[in-house]
Amino acid sequence: MLKKILKFIFKVFLGLIILSVALVLLFKWVPVPITPLMVIRNIEQHQKGFSVTWEHDWVSIENISPNLQLAVICSEDQNFLKHKGFDMEAIEKALENNKKGKRIKGASTISQQTAKNVFLWPTRSWLRKGLEAYFTFLIELTWSKERIMEVYLNSIEMGNGIYGAEAAAKYWYGKSAAKLTAMEAASIAAILPSPMRYKAQPASNFIAGRKQWIVRQMGYFGPLNYSPKANGK
Template sequence: MLKKLFKFIFKIILWLFIISVGFVLLFKWVPVPITPLMIIRGAEQNEKGFNRTWQHDWVSIDKISSNLQLAVICSEDQNFLNHNGFDIKAIEKAYENNKKGKRIRGASTISQQTAKNVFLWPERSWLRKGLETYFTFLIELIWTKERIMEVYLNSIEMGNGIYGAGAAAKYWYGKSAAKLTAMEAASIAAILPSPLRYKAQPASNYIAGRKTWIVRQMNYFGKLDYKQSDNGK
């Protein structure tokens, strides 16, 4: 009986592994049509009796302003091109910060956020964190950095019911994602920690300050080059 149970569990784990790798391989080339967060937000809006707001237009990375790509790197993960999915120094810094009783700081990289947005649910738990680590490893192994950025910028929440760069550019500035200026891109990047709370425009004093800081970091960062980190993928 115990042997059959172990065999059954092994088969489940094996199939989950095959399915997860299959989805990661599929999304290496195919646009991600929907994410768990989109479904959850839609359900929350229905529960509250609101009309469901859902704007999500997939835009290829060559049609997303390099300003926005650079802005999110400078805002969210300045070591994105150099790490393998996890920023160890940022994790250590966050741990020390939290141990001292300061406000809890995260250390999620763009790769981790992409893994969570595309494959998992938003609530924090050890199970989700473990699966996030697993999917982060997979996408870093199978996708290029440029593809991770493309999926990230097409799946992330950028306002109430606004998902991805294409929808965000239209919603906040009435233009295509390709035409975003450095300041406009920085204002969108500035709201990402809490896109339901903050607005890209009109910007609060806090967002205006973050926007200025992000633009300054973009100038320091220099040219964005994915090829240096992809190693022939």
């Protein structure tokens, strides 16, 4: 009996691994139509009696302004083009801050956020963090940095019921993602830590200050180049 149970568990585990790898390979080329967070937010809107908002328009990275691509890198993960999914320096700093009793800070890279947004749920737990690391490893292994950015910018929450760069650009500025200026891109990137709380416009003092900081970082960063050779790989 025990042998049968163990055999069943092994088959389930193997099946889940095969399914996860198949999904990662599929989304290497196919647009991600829906994410767990989109479903969760939709259910929350229904439960709270709010008007249901769900805007998500997938566009290729060629139709997303380089300003927005650079803005999220400068805002969320300045080592994105150099690391392999995990920013060890940022992780060490976060651990040091947490040990000192300061406000808990995360060290999630754009790759980790993409893995979480596309394949997992938002609630924090050790199980989710473990799966997040697993999917991060898979997408870094099989996707290019440019593809990770494309999926990230098409899946991330950028407002209440607003998902992805195209929907965000239309919602906040009434234009396509391809036409976002540096300041507009920075304002959208500025709200990413808490898109349900902050607004790209009209911006609060906090968001206005953060926007200015992001624009300065964009100037320091220089031209955006996804080529591995250009980034020391």
